[in-house]
Amino acid sequence: MPNLDSISQFLGLLIIPLETSYHLSQTLYATNLLEKSGMKDCKPVLAPLPTKLPTLIENSAPYQKPEFYEQLVGSLQYLTITRPDLSFAVNMLCQHMHKPYNLMFRLLKRVIRYIQGTLYSSLPIIPSSLEPPAYSDSNWAIDTTTRTSVTGYCAFLGTNLVSWCVKKQTTVARFFY
Template identity: 35%
Template sequence: MIITGDDSEYIAFVKARLRDQFLMTDLGPLRYFLGIEVSSTSDGFYISQEKYIQDLLARATLGDERTVETPMELNVKLQPTNGDPLPDPTHYHHLVGSLVYLVVTRPDISYPVHILSQFVSAPSTVHYSHLLRVLRYLRGTITRRLIFSCSSSLQLQCYSDATWASDPSDSRSLFAYCVFLGGSLIAGKTNKQTTVSHSSVEAELRPMALLTAEVTWLRWLLADFGVSITTPTLVLSDSKGAISVARDPVKHELTKNIGVDAFYTRA
């Protein structure tokens, strides 16, 4: 059990009551939990998975000490038919599963992990080579951490983007969004859309609607914590067409097929 808060006297009271009812040990301030390392300084909280990455690299047995600058090459379009099938995909499954958990503190690998996880049912030699590239990237960036600053403002700011028809196997679009509380990343997602978008505007507008729902929930959650946000939350996108439709979803009859997302984002 993890007890958090800024009232030390009440925390001591809660722990005393718990000890009266249960057999428990006070392990002190949080340092390590489920592979996630937590450190507290005067600047804020840092979370990382450095030891987890070290263990993962040891299990991967790369066979060399090379590192790379990026987790995936630019403009790579992987398909199920690339390369020869792996005779035993168990190792691929294990490594991809470990990387999925690592995304908790390393959002910089979320895109390649999303791509590679699509081939776990039938991975090939090509998919495995790109998986090793992600591991070599982690080796060179093993000390990177997420920070939750004590001086960060309590204002939400969000970013949304999508690549239209980017998957060559089914023409579905890939989207991503992230949410910052001040300068701290608190939420994010990378996924493939469930249906094919007819235009880049539609592809961009769908994640904007999902992000709007996420922000609505986060504002309610912060209000429950006593953090009242009275100003509008910025949702930033680089699609002029999607922004235009979100502002005025009845401007053109061709937007009827995405009108629900447009109205929801605008509400």
């Protein structure tokens, strides 16, 4: 197998070599997403979702362009490869791909505004030990109307984040007497 020199880009991922580490970034992909969504010059926000999420999403009117919603959310899914900070928001948006509402599209636009403000974020890969620590957390039945829970985990290889997941799921409570 020939040596093709050092890698700089692979499947839309920019690999930025530094003196003692590498950084994985999807800046070009995020910029294309901003252009595709028509929000290239939008005002950035500090968090991908508001602190208090609306509970009655179904009371909102259905979004008129569901294909556009699906395209943008699908693009966001690919962006989570190097952006664990988007995982929860993208998971929540994906749960409404079958029938998006105007409220969900407004939340999607907020996530895109967050991307505008964090366009140059990257995932560092730093030489470290091969110890595999992992962390998890659950918040049981946080949503009082739907009784859904949020569970997440992250796994490291030394100090490098290698796997993460955040998902919202229905809680089934059974009481035995």
